[in-house]
Amino acid sequence: MTASEPVLDPSSGRTGAATAEPIAVRRLRLDYDSDPLPKYFMEDELMSHVVAVLSALFPEGEDFFVRSVRRYRDRITDPVLKKQVAGFIGQEANHGREHRNFNARLQALGYPTARVDRLVRRGLAVNEKTRSPEVCLAVTAALEHYTATLAEVLLTDPEARAKFTSPEVRDLLVWHALEESEHKAVAFDVYQQVVGDQTLRARVMREITFWFLFDSITQTTLSILADRDARRPTVLWANLKKLRTSPWLSKAVRQRIADYNRPDFHPDDFDNAELTALWRDRLFGSEGSLAGKVRAPRARDDVKAAAAA
Numbered sequence: 001m002t003a004s005e006p007v008l009d010p011s012s013g014r015t016g017a018a019t020a021e022p023i024a025v026r027r028l029r030l031d032y033d034s035d036p037l038p039k040y041f042m043e044d045e046l047m048s049h050v051v052a053v054l055s056a057l058f059p060e061g062e063d064f065f066v067r068s069v070r071r072y073r074d075r076i077t078d079p080v081l082k083k084q085v086a087g088f089i090g091q092e093a094n095h096g097r098e099h100r101n102f103n104a105r106l107q108a109l110g111y112p113t114a115r116v117d118r119l120v121r122r123g124l125a126v127n128e129k130t131r132s133p134e135v136c137l138a139v140t141a142a143l144e145h146y147t148a149t150l151a152e153v154l155l156t157d158p159e160a161r162a163k164f165t166s167p168e169v170r171d172l173l174v175w176h177a178l179e180e181s182e183h184k185a186v187a188f189d190v191y192q193q194v195v196g197d198q199t200l201r202a203r204v205m206r207e208i209t210f211w212f213l214f215d216s217i218t219q220t221t222l223s224i225l226a227d228r229d230a231r232r233p234t235v236l237w238a239n240l241k242k243l244r245t246s247p248w249l250s251k252a253v254r255q256r257i258a259d260y261n262r263p264d265f266h267p268d269d270f271d272n273a274e275l276t277a278l279w280r281d282r283l284f285g286s287e288g289s290l291a292g293k294v295r296a297p298r299a300r301d302d303v304k305a306a307a308a309a
Ligand SMILES: [Fe+2]
Pocket: 062, 091, 092, 095, 176, 180
């Protein structure tokens, strides 16, 4: 890890600085036309299947997050939070679009992203029919804690980024990670302001942990079983052994996830101001690696963001 990168430390102090930070909506043009995407775009077959499954979960999952938060926008009285909700909605809409493009490419390579997308859509539709809006919002806040925690591993740990062997895929995930970190407190703050039930919040987190792990492991297993190269016992065993040292499965990460169930938890307990400033500069500063890929905002995006607020 370089000295300039903040460390993922679950005990780092809360400043609340991120709460007042405006959330920028950036439309990117991530074209993949330079070279064909390699089948295995991560360091090994297993990680490629894991990332493909996670990517397949995102578009429908993030649409659900947006609906869950948007349902409450009229009850948000804090003008700063209202603006942040608009930024959150804009960022998630862009993530969904870019991951849909990426998922279509993964499907063409043989990953079952379309099937996973269908299953997520059906599962979330059942959830929205049978659970209250408060529970849907609690589900969103819990899953946003997962995405922000995993995102901040990617942003803080060069070893995690080194696992991406395709620069295009790394760009997509690092951009997504930055924005997940930037808006990590929005759904949580909306939940606190309009629901505020800490027992429900912790109960939903326990449920979500079970379903998130169950669905991710099941879909990854099915994806690997359908891939002759990835399912070879010697390959699979060697890849599974590497998980013991995976930066995403470390003790610090497990602590960060579990920390959510503290009654006085807040996402800004891990102060990300320095981390997000560093990555905004690396990606979108004058020398930023993605600076040339930001599209001008369309007029109707501004109208949509205003309507969302
Ligand atoms: Fe996202």
